[in-house]
Amino acid sequence: MRVASESFMEEGTGHTSWGGRITAQSPPRRLLPAVWTPPGRGGGLVALRPMAPRFVRSTLLAAALMALTPACGENEVRPSLDLLSDSCAGTQPLAGVTHLRFRVTGPGLDTPRERVSTVAWTEADVPAVPSGTARVLEVRAYVGAPDQGGQLVSLGRSVPFDVTEGQAPKVRMFLRRLGEFVPVNLASAPRTCSLPVATRAAHTATTLPDGRVFITGGYEPRADGTRPVTGTTEVFNPADGTFSPGPDVGARAFHTASLLPDGRVFLAGGAASFAPVTLQPSSLLLDPNTGARNDLPLKAARYQHAAAVNTEGQVLLVSGRAADGSTVDTVEGYDSAKGRLVAYPAPFSFVDAALTVERGGRIFQVVGGASGLGAVRDVAAFTFADGEILTLAAGAYLRGPRVGAAVALLGRPDEDPLPLVMGGFDGLDPAKGARPVGASEFLNGVVQVEDGPALMPRGNLCAVTLPDGRVMALGGRGTGIGTTYAQPWVELITPHAGAQPTVLGLTLMPQPRVWHTCSALPDGSVLVVGGVDDSTGEIRANSEALVVMPPPRD
Template identity: 70%
Template sequence: MAPRFVRSTLLAASLLALVPACGQKEVRPSLDLITVACAGTPPLEGATHLRFRVTGPGLDAPLERVSTVDWMAEAVPALPVGRARVLEVRAYAGAPDQGGQLVSLGRSRPFDVAEGQAAPVRVFLRRLGAFVPVNLASSPGTCSVPAEVRAGHTATTLPDGRVLIAGGFAPRVDGARPVSGSTEVFDPADGTFLPGPDVGPRAFHTASLLPDGKVLLTGGAESFAPVSLQRTSRFVDLGAGTVSELAPKVARYQHAAAVDVDGHVLLVGGRTADGSPVFTAEAFDMASGRFVDVAGEVRRVDTSLAVLEDGRTFLVAGGADTAGPVPEVLAVGFAGTDLQWLAHVPPRLRVPRVGATVAVLGRPEESPRPLLMGGFDGVDPARGARAVGASELLEDVRTVSDGPSLLPRSQPCAVSLPDGRVMVLGGRGTDSGATSATAWAELITPHPGARPTVLGLKLLPQPHAWHTCSALPDGSVLVVGGVDDSTEEIRAPVEALVMMPPPRD
């Protein structure tokens, strides 16, 4: 029997009876259920029951079993042979079939089941809707902290579920902002932050995940006193343990980047070291492994880039030119290495904005669309520009529609979840012309044929701006770094946070 207040590790390698239909034996996985948190409310506080639920390809319906929190090995469903199984554990206050309240949730990463082999499975049980520090699997009561404090960095979720955290600057109370060239790799399977390769000092750069699983880091500032730009890109292959150096055509920072299904990385906007706008577009071509010239200019700074469901159409939305915010949404795509303009009459945003964020809303079967969120309705809050609360759906190359109303802020961190929802965290709000970090958190849910709905989440433990948020394989979100300038003293969040949103079903 596993005590309800400690980490539970039950190994069950016994095989069950033959499955008559296929002659294969079912296997009960070896479950390492972590029910301890290093801070905050324990996942099992107030819980009385657990529901074990397995899904995956080839299963006509989820396999489910319910137990008390004092669970035994037999509570975990035995599984037929198959791939990409996911074991979900839900904790309830009260019996789930009698109106019990769901309080905690955890999911395994996908695993394969082979005949005669008990698959080892680990699940971190996490309190729903709470931002808590990351904890270690080897010592669940210990918080796992990144080696460096960062803001203006990137965090890229890799195909294997790990997160590559790169660059950024360290906010200091004296105003100094030293830039980092280091990386860290977060592994959600065990909660560790391990050092990665050096990529050259860079902040406010872009990180692009290519179809082959490699990451392209481009641009950024290499120092702020005075501002100087990083003139190289790094091609990071964590699988092979290699880093290659490339030279883009134009040095820039605070730009936008997006990747199509063929491995073209489009770069637009950004600024030079003296703050001048960069209107020269550029592209990286994965097939040739080099940067290629792109004909024509994209006259935008503080803009957003998105890719439509077809995987090949880029949309440039929001941003400003030398005259102010630009409402037109530009559609472009590649023909070989040449960029083509796809719409002669571009659609217009209802609210022109700069400093907006974009994330894809909807599962594959829900016609996923980019959702443009936040920003300012002008280029300078000190001169009356206000934070935008309206969001807009980029339907296609000709259509923009109204999205849900959100809390008004610029440059929030937005992340698409595996279940099609979008989580929006932090960002910069305005108060009497001054901007500062916010602690707001919202969850957006799509509804076919209807406008998406918004659920307000608990506030972040402290305001965050210039932070990152990354979707993890278990459906939770990792929040790393940032700046809190909401008070007179500049503070830098030290702990990495993880948040498990309420399930969609």
């Protein structure tokens, strides 16, 4: 007899529910496990009457007793949960699952509110919680009882929500298989994949204050080697899994997009075409919600440059290439509080440098890059003061040169987070012997550098800080016999107080990617959009948008 692990039969009916959209907004019908018996033996899909093992009956009895007691308090309410438990590809989130753990955390809750049920859960299995702000509901799915060594295989997490006395909040979440890259799916039809509006590489993806992701520009990688540039934009809404067209921003690729404190996005530079190379000479201040825009001329047209925004809402632009391939040596920025562009008076001619903000939130740090003499170890520091851009005399030096590195902040705000420098090449041209760097290092203040964990060696990787302070590094370029090619590697870096971070290698991406974007979503998952796969010697576009849920930190 073979158990149909994803099938359930509603008691008292002849209908089967296939693990899709399960909601507890109204009392659900009881679901019983279904099995398939061979034809000729009364075969077919039949519902088994409850013959639960003792530990399951004990768990359910304990849950029932808890539900009947007033321990929750008169002011506590139970969230109404809409659990989207299907995916449009890959392993179904409830495949093999036997138990669910419901877990609520948030400010003022000294310990998580938890309940454990079988996979046939009801609304009574969701913990009641007191009034308060920023509550987060998690659903963890196990193969086997969690208190008896069951394996955690899937996770769903809500966005933070507020609980008002006497009002039950409505919560929706996607349940996702841990560590598995799958296409984005629609909330309205979870078995249907949701595709981006356009195929893109060298674009930008900016996470807006409400959790949506604003995707702009880029080029379309074609098999014949042509790279038409687009000015289209789109907005990904993680709440419903949709991609919606946004305002046109003018053709631009290898540009930068910086989120300002007021929710507007500052787009700068980029290539308008590649045959021949022409550049966007201006920056664009855009409100993604209204489409309101303001064009501001740049002092220097550039692409493949770096940008960062500090806590004061000031944006710095460094590095980059001109249309003829030469290095742009102009440093300039935008001061959103004053509403004007500012230029640094002296030349600064490093190309393919990374840019970050020192942990204090105000000082910019330009990391590595290359000058006319080759790759450099410099970490130059800049700041805005009295309406000008100034450089600090003191600066740090990397352990070794890096060209095309990535930087992301590792650690939660309460963990004294530090910028972590990852990847890059130790020279400007891999065809002339430059090798990818596997070591990482921390920027501890303006002048101090500390060793970080060893990672897979590659340059031009995408790195993103998760809401829980961990960093995920995805894709990039590796080398082989004098050439570079896209990589599928994915690593999850976890900080530890007083010790080196640990690195967990996750499942490889289905296709290698470079010139893609990676964005942290409010539920702790990561959205990967676009990029190029040239690992086989042919140019292939990454047309699907993927999402991956990392294992929980605790």
